[in-house]
Structure formats: structure tokens, C-alpha cells
Amino acid sequence: MVDADGKTPQLPELMCHVNIDLDPTFHQALFTSRGEVDVNTALDEAKTLGLDPVMLKAGMQSKSVNDVLQRSYDLAKALNVTGTPTYIIGDALIPGAVPIDDLRTAIANMRACGSTQCPKSG
8 A cells, every 4th residue: 555645654554454463572573663664674573573474474465454554544634634643532633742641631621621622710
């Protein structure tokens, strides 16, 4: 699958959809690695963990993986999500790396008043 800019999705995003039963250690290794993770990095990591890199690569190219990614891309496009991370809390779209306390406040406000920002009482 290729996005609107002609780029392939980031590998960790793709790997989330390859096989739900895949060793979580593999996912953890990809998500905690430094720098860009490409297909070769992922296949090498799979081999290091005793997973089958050939089956992994085949899974990455499967129709079911591409279908899931296309649905995710279509949803993101419909919601005007243009980057990651993006958080959706209620009807608010919160883009970017937001401090955890800001997210907690937005969630607490949503629960308290139905909006990520409650009117000040006074």
C-alpha cells in the first residue's frame, strides 16, 4: 500500500497488522528501537528472535494486511488526520506528541463536561 504522498506506511504501523499472534517481543523491539526501522531491520530482528523472516515478509505483503492499512488510511483521511500521533477524544482532534498530563486533563474534562475544555466556573 502507498499513501497519498507515494510513501509506504512506517514499518511499525504495518507490523501491527501482520499477525495478531506474533511474538509481542518482536513488536516491542520494533517500537522501542532508535531511528527508522525498515523492512530489513524488521526481518533481521525477527530472525534474531527465532521467528521466520520469510513468513513475516509474506504476511507484510498479504491482501489482508493491505486491506487493514487501506481502511486505516481512509479513516485517517476522512478525519483529517495528517500525522502521528493523533489523539481523538470526544470530538476533539489532538495532533502531535502531547504531554500525558494534557491528555489526562482532556479525558477528565470530557467525562466531567462533555468537552476536552470545560468552561471555567466562577
